[in-house]
Amino acid sequence: MGxxxxxxxxxTRRAILDELxxxxxxxxxxxxxxxxxxxxxxxxxxxxQHLAVLSEAGLVVVRREGRYMFIDLDTSPLRQIYERWRxxxxxxxx
Amino acid sequence: MGxxxxxxxxxTRRAILDELxxxxxxxxxxxxxxxxxxxxxxxxxxxxQHLAVLSEAGLVVVRREGRYMFIDLDTSPLRQIYERWRxxxxxxxx
DNA sequence: ACGATAGGAAAGCCACTGCTTGCATGTCAA
DNA sequence: TTGACATGCAAGCAGTGGCTTTCCTATCGT
Numbered sequence: 110m111g112x113x114x115x116x117x118x119x120x121t122r123r124a125i126l127d128e129l130x131x132x133x134x135x136x137x138x139x140x141x142x143x144x145x146x147x148x149x150x151x152x153x154x155x156x157x158q159h160l161a162v163l164s165e166a167g168l169v170v171v172r173r174e175g176r177y178m179f180i181d182l183d184t185s186p187l188r189q190i191y192e193r194w195r196x197x198x199x200x201x202x203x
Numbered sequence: 204m205g206x207x208x209x210x211x212x213x214x215t216r217r218a219i220l221d222e223l224x225x226x227x228x229x230x231x232x233x234x235x236x237x238x239x240x241x242x243x244x245x246x247x248x249x250x251x252q253h254l255a256v257l258s259e260a261g262l263v264v265v266r267r268e269g270r271y272m273f274i275d276l277d278t279s280p281l282r283q284i285y286e287r288w289r290x291x292x293x294x295x296x297x
Numbered sequence: 298a299c300g301a302t303a304g305g306a307a308a309g310c311c312a313c314t315g316c317t318t319g320c321a322t323g324t325c326a327a
Numbered sequence: 328t329t330g331a332c333a334t335g336c337a338a339g340c341a342g343t344g345g346c347t348t349t350c351c352t353a354t355c356g357t
Contacts, residue, residue: 117284118212119345130288138303155346157304162344176303176354184290190211191285194224196278213315232333249316251334270324270333 111165113186121151122159126168129182136177205259207280215245216253220262223276230271 116122121144128143129135135143137160141153151159160180163169167186172179210216215238222237223229229237231254235247245253254274257263261280266273 114211117208126288184288187288188290194278194281196281
């Protein structure tokens, strides 16, 4: 399984995760339209390659139906980050 | 301020954070010794450059005293990750 | 069947990143 | 003061990453 941290290193990939959190189960072309609407200039191929990385990291689950490719978010791999470094919960956030 | 995600993308930098979580406030040369003891082959310059990235991301705070450079861990920038994507707490972790 | 739509595969390019190398600076001990 | 120690700075190099480009496959509507 791939590297979760490297998967999160790219801003476009993070935007994909954001978009999927907002609405999971989108098709690839749908995702492309949504992202270009939010100012991202990535082509379909670029998004597709990003999805491959995210899928390798387990952050995304791909489900094929007919000629569509539906993408679901899976945030569970993030837990390994959350458990690795403790964050002081009571801190000066003024 | 730098990119927290990019800072976490490198395995050596993550090892530095691990080392600092285990013992914060180490000097640079101390950190180098510890890391080489754990199988990392990085030179001092490499570690120093990694620390610059971590410092840019706010994950590390540098404090100079005499000829020593003490490094403290600061995990608070990680909170923005924890708050960005919700992780299902009740999940099949069998 | 045919065209349009949704997506896949691979090669090439460019920029960035991590690392090394070499030298310079500054601090402490004797 | 002098040498040893701890670190800074910058140029150069090799590997990687993200993107484009081109072409190909497969599915649906009519």
